[in-house]
Amino acid sequence: MGFHKLSLTGRALKLLSQREHSRLELERKLAPHVEEGEDLGAVLDALEAKNFINPERVAQSVLYRRSSKLGTSRVLQELRSKGLDDDTVRAAAEQLKDTEHARAWEVWQRKFGEVPATPQERMKQMRFLASRGFGGEVVNKVVRGQAPEAD
Missing domain, CATH: 1.10.10 (Arc Repressor Mutant, subunit A)
Structure with a gap:
């Protein structure tokens, strides 16, 4: 069986099947694999258009995994490090405040x-x-x- 090189889209979908990833996270993880003539931006745009990359889902996933162990400021820091926009981070902060x-x-x-x-x-x-x-x-x-x- 020959070694099959995954396309950028294939690699992105493999990462997304493991857990939700933000656009920035996928950019960081896929950048080393970009070959001549490939357009990482276009690949990510296509995944975003199909809702494979979804900031709200990324935020909910982080809240679900991390909020039982971490306070609001650490959870929000993690969301920001994933490149999520201010509105998404603010909504998460509201959600965390009460608990x-x-x-x-x-x-x-x-x-x-x-x-x-x-x-x-x-x-x-x-x-x-x-x-x-x-x-x-x-x-x-x-x-x-x-x-x-x-x-």
């Missing part, structure tokens, strides 16, 4: 599960949650043992 306390509480419960006994332990817990991208106000509530109100 920030509950998500931080879950992460804290799994990692620590109890209110710190010493100032050192308190700082350690706060640094951990902050490093995960949770906001200061939420971090303070969680480390004080303030559970999110059940809606």
Whole structure:
């Protein structure tokens, strides 16, 4: 069986079958494979026109995979790094805002599960949650043992 070289479209579809990719991510991953006479922009335009590349789906995929472990700021940073437009990132921020306390509480419960006994332990817990991208106000509530109100 001869070695079959995948076309740019084939490579893009293979990547998209594994998970949602933004246009920028596909550009970065496919650029090294562009051969003379191939037009990566045109390939990506065609995939976008057929809705194979969809910023909203990329955003939802990241939210689904990452929001249980990360705070809003880290999730939004990841969305921006994928080249998603401001409107898509803003919509994701709105979606995450309401669950920030509950998500931080879950992460804290799994990692620590109890209110710190010493100032050192308190700082350690706060640094951990902050490093995960949770906001200061939420971090303070969680480390004080303030559970999110059940809606």
